[in-house]
Amino acid sequence: MTTPLLKVENLRIELTTRDGVAPVIDDLSFELGQNENISFVGESGCGKSMTALAIMGLLPEKIGRIASGSILFDGEDLTKASPARLRAIRGNEISMIFQEPMTSLNPVYTVGEQIAEVIREHQGLGRKAAWDMAADLLDAVRIPNARGRVSDYPFQMSGGQRQRVMIAMALACQPKILIADEPTTALDVTVQAQIFDLLRDLRKDTGTSIIMITHDMGAVAEMAERMIVMYAGRGAEIGPVEQIIEHARHPYTKGLTSCVPHIVSQLTEDRARLTEVPGIVPGLKDFGKNMCLFASRCNHRTEECLSARPPMKPFENGQIAACWHAEDV
Template sequence: MATPLLEVRDLGVRFTTRDGQVTVLDDVSFTLERGERISFVGESGCGKSMTALALMGLLPAMGQVSGGSINFKGEDLATASEARMRQIRGNEISMIFQEPMTSLNPVFTIGRQIAEVLQLHRGLDRRTARARAIDLLEAVRIPNAAARVDDYPHQLSGGQRQRVMIAIALACEPEVLIADEPTTALDVTVQAEIFALLRDLGAKLETAIILITHDMGAVAQMAERMLVMYAGRRVEEGRVADIIKAPAHPYTRGLIACVPHISTDATRRLERLPEIDGIVPPITSFGRDACLFAPRCGRASEVCHGERPAPAGVAGHKAHSVACWHPHEGGA
């Protein structure tokens, strides 16, 4: 197989705090092919957004990559200079965020903010960039784009603002688009439209998409593969269809079961939702050599508390791996 577009291997990130060094990401590995859609899933603080920020070279000042590599088209981004990352960001790897209002500059028109990216990365002159901005607004299905190009962000609805963010992110036809909870602040009917837009444009431009979310439904709709993360580590990885059908890690299983997914069978009525007991561990425990899910896990044994499980293949599924001492086997 040819080398993947993006190959992250054993990525570690540490924060320097007043109390010393803490591990935030621990040995995270995954690959991404051109045009592929992958999802990072987990609860807040599991490291899914931090992985994305590490890819973008946008770790907070207290954080640094402590190990591993981020191989993007033959170049290691983990050691790339800030000047080089500035060339890559918004051009070859782009990102959209949860809250489109805070990501857009309120004092510039949306047309100018789209054009700026094209002038910076593609060296277009002002007029060409503006014309291209209108094309992009049309591509993200903003009605009457030629008139709306001179609007300011506050004149748009939340869904339209996220469309503008997508237009900015895709302006340079990047190879990777990272979407960090892009629809969390939006209504569900708007979310459906944004997902459809991302799928269509991703396919058209052959842009690989990394969707960061806590919503298994969104994963099922948007991604081909998923990476389940817990406490800074990858606990399960595989094809979305395989994992939803037969999650191998008890945490993945809990994440899928604890949500009241809508069902057309109205007679099906659960009195109680299956719970994952307890809460996520404190960040100070993230680097420990143990399964960090063990305190919340019904299958945990002594080994889970004392040794770190290595990712291992799941029988019967291609490219499905789980880091667990007592994984579930077979179907749900």
């Protein structure tokens, strides 16, 4: 078996808040293979973005820290890497696109400069060569008239175009891993589809592995091979996308998949009334308790769920679920 490109083991991230220290990521392990696309799903505040920031080495200073565990990238432990080494990896071998294209670009520099900058930094190209490459990249992310628009400022572009610029910037150095943190949340539905198309095609061309963080189950089904369902800082279920959608082993995953609306005008037996997951994610102060954190919202709840944290139970088909009743779900 080949070694995975990225291997996260027993990762624990602690945030210092006014109420004390809370584990926003608690004992999370997963692997990402070459040219694989995995998706993180889960409600807001479940630690999806934190995981991404931890891989990038960009946890909020003085507030967040990696308490234990390791992040092995190509065999190198990023949790122990020096700041200079992390800078050399960031934007070069692992890069990231963010949720807010409207504010993620610097308003006072041209988009060309912002793309060229990362090329100059990591590839050591000269100004002219980097600028030309920036124009080529804009063309590659399908911005019309790329040569002309490379000297535009971000405020002269629409949200979708800005996100394309972000993608161009992230892919400028042909990274091994691209982390996309809700890349389409702030965009129109039609633009969302275009961005996903673009990401899928670019992945085919470049062989970049993608970690996608999203709320959009439809996008997950279309884009990713495997998915990781996060709940309250813990992995709830990991496995191949199709199998999980077919038969979820964790009640939370089940809740999430049945939340997805289908466009059918009549309620039928196939398409029952839209359900929801009742309740909300517990507050940070409850994170890290030795119990199933989903128990308060779960209809499979038993005594066991409240008294001990469920282990990750592997199934034969590759699914792993952290639920005491995974076999029965």
